[in-house]
Amino acid sequence: MAVRLKLVAQALAVGIVVGLLALLVWKLARGGPQHVKAGQEAPNFTLDRIGAPGKLSLASLRGKTVVLNFWASWCITCKAEARLLESASHRWGGKGVVVVGVDSNDFTSDARHFMRHYGLTYPVVHDKDGGRANRYGVTGLPETFFVRRNGRLSGHIPGQIANRAQLDAGIRHALAS
């Protein structure tokens, strides 16, 4: 009886250790940013809008080319590209292109202030815990993704958008593919 009890206790201890190891591996595999590559489906999201009521879902923009810009008000380089994105939203708006801002890890009040300051009129959503940025594999802000009409990624610009030509090239590539 004692031997059997000892065996059960040992099996239980081994089981707990294996379970904890499995949990650690799962966390390491899923916890960090998951890099989405060109050609893959852009991960969907439904997030609260900032500066407008309601939510916005990426899936609702299917059929349009989407420029997805991850940013935050505290990010210095995001300021430099804000007007570039606003300008692109007007220039390309008539050609089925939508610019969407994803404000990550930020106070909504600061984001609203930022949007007013830079005159942003395109839709901005609040990714409060940075979870959506993680799903796209964003490792630093800003980062911009181009989503084709079929919902697949055509490419992305890690870091600050260098100039209007770089942004337009990304949009053209997304429209063409």
Place this chain on the structure above:
Amino acid sequence: MRVVVVLAAALILAVPALASEQHPTLAELEPQIMCPVCHTTIDQSDSAIAQRMKTFIRARIAAGDTASQIKDKLVAQFGPAVLANPPRKGFDLLAWILPLVAATAGAAALGLLAWRWSRRLAEPQAAPASAGPLDPDLERRLDDELARFEG
């Protein structure tokens, strides 16, 4: 008498805790709040967002918010992961209970083992089980060896 001492100690500990809840300081709150981009508490971070969070906490303290109110506002902005300690409710309660359960179970198992070990030491050594008859072949070899040794 012992009950009175325990109650007095509990009261002595509860008063500062209550004061900290009603009138928190930045130094008290900083180690309880995570910086969402650097994954350390904000007292260990100089990142732009950590600085902004400290400014926010200072402003809320000045406005008279309690520690819980400030934390709730930060959770509303950054999600529950902004809290360094998981909340003591719902599924997160497990994070508080499980270590206690594990420690109690470990102590109980250790106590049981120690008790069994001490009991075994206290018991007189049982006489070895009587040996059965030797294998005839082995017995013959043993006799031969003894005879050769004595001879």
